[in-house]
Amino acid sequence: MLFEQLGLIEPILKALKKEGYTTPTPIQEQSIPVVLKGKDILGLAQTGTGKTAAFAIPMLQLLHQELRNSKGYKHTRGLILTPTRELAIQISESFEAYGRYTGITHEVIYGGVSQHTQTLALRNGTDILIATPGRLLDLMNQGYVHLDHLQMFVLDEADRMLDMGFIHDVKRVIRELPKQKQTLLFSATMPPAIAELAGSLLQQPVRVEVTPVSSTVEKIDQYVYFIEKNQKLTLLVHLLTEKNIKRTLVFTRTKHGADRIAKDLKKAGIGADAIHGNKSQSARQNALTNFKRGKLKVLVATDIAARGIDVDALEHVINFDLPDVPETYVHRIGRTGRAGADGSAFSFCDGREEMSNLRGINKLIGLKIPAVEHPFESKGKEVATPNTSTSGFKRRARA
Structure with missing residues (x-):
């Protein structure tokens, strides 16, 4: 199967061609059509399977189809929560690559650096926000981030969040999100705590599973x-x-x-x-x-x-x-x-x-x-x- 067969819009296909991508990975082939239909996903996949594109590409397309006037303040309509600064930056690079012709804006925020540059970047709003849990909570509490208009939420590396002790921060973020939204949860493994979280967070999700940990x-x-x-x-x-x-x-x-x-x-x-x-x-x-x-x-x-x-x-x-x-x-x-x-x-x-x-x-x-x-x-x-x-x-x- 080729990307052209997944129902993608021309701006995204053009970006994929520029990156040299023609054939989706299994997680992309299974996930993209499901996300484009507006359904929740429970994805079991490790880093390296192409899962970033599996959620980035359909998120860009869905938000592009409802693109508002680019002038003035933009409400955050997509949120990706990820455990580490490095992964947040890499996800941001993916959105930059796949969304270069869509007009969709994105920002990335993470701890370990001064928040000043990040708050300046958020001043006029952004369509998509990529964040680590701690810094997101800090900026939400300070009034720099508002998620009332959120339409899509991605929880990436959920089991890693658990391993690193971030699960309570994740739950605090989730409590502040609108109840009506499309949610995509990705995890390499499914320990009981993550299975419980998925059960409470996802609405009739489609389960997508590729490359189990042992294989x-x-x-x-x-x-x-x-x-x-x-x-x-x-x-x-x-x-x-x-x-x-x-x-x-x-x-x-x-x-x-x-x-x-x-x-x-x-x-x-x-x-x-x-x-x-x-x-x-x-x-x-x-x-x-x-x-x-x-x-x-x-x-x-x-x-x-x-x-x-x-x-x-x-x-x-x-x-x-x-x-x-x-x-x-x-x-x-x-x-x-x-x-x-x-x-x-x-x-x-x-x-x-x-x-x-x-x-x-x-x-x-x-x-x-x-x-x-x-x-x-x-x-x-x-x-x-x-x-x-x-x-x-x-x-x-x-x-």
Whole structure:
């Protein structure tokens, strides 16, 4: 199916063509016609499946069809609530791309920066507002944001909202919204608290589900290196310098660890930076922008950034530390192998401390991640070094 077959208006089709998009992803193909009919949606889909366009495109079209005089104050008619600043900015970029010919305006607000620029931008109103929960509540309480005329509401990454402790803020926002509106809720998983929220928020929703958490990894080549903790950095530098890895995300368990790895990589002559919650918003955005533009070879991230980073054509993800929660592994490696592209995920496993983590991951994804040899075996014997292409890996079974 092509976008032209989804009943989209010419301004949006023109924008999609400019972006080079012709074929919708499964979540887009299933969601867009439903949203255009005015129905609520319960969408089970992870970041990387194309879900931003699945709600952005029909929202732009529906609001465009009721476009008011562009002069003067604009009431906010669409609201997207998302958990992280990075994701809010990326959603804003999507609305900019898809809505460039529609005349629909949008603004993005998030915490961690001064609110002055954001309140100035809201002075004349906006058709669509993209926001994180805390900053939205602040500006609502101060009278800068009014949602009385809201027609469409998107709750994105609902389970991430729960994980990050934002669910109470989300409920406070929901209480201020008009009862009559179209609501789209997207979540990668459906824990009881989110299922309960969906039940109270959605009206006869259409359920759209793609790529369950345990199957999203099937298109990604996965490998594990059994390596002692004190040798992980040496192996990382080796992979980045000797292999055909142009750009990669490296995930670590702690903020301190992310900073340390980025610093050590810089000392080794490898362009790297870290992104995590303790960084200022400007520092995080600069690092992400430089990474997207290819100025950095490595971006070292903590788990809080795992589902907020959207980088096109990312071929590799490296788990410097294995996560404690198996689902987190899936979210991490989901940064690669997107939209049908090839992707590879390499994980470093310290056999003394992380074997239980690895067993949990294997159980969740329903396969045993193959181990590959490396030049830093604990016995001190050098072995053949694997290439980064799938065919170059030497697999071996591990108990």
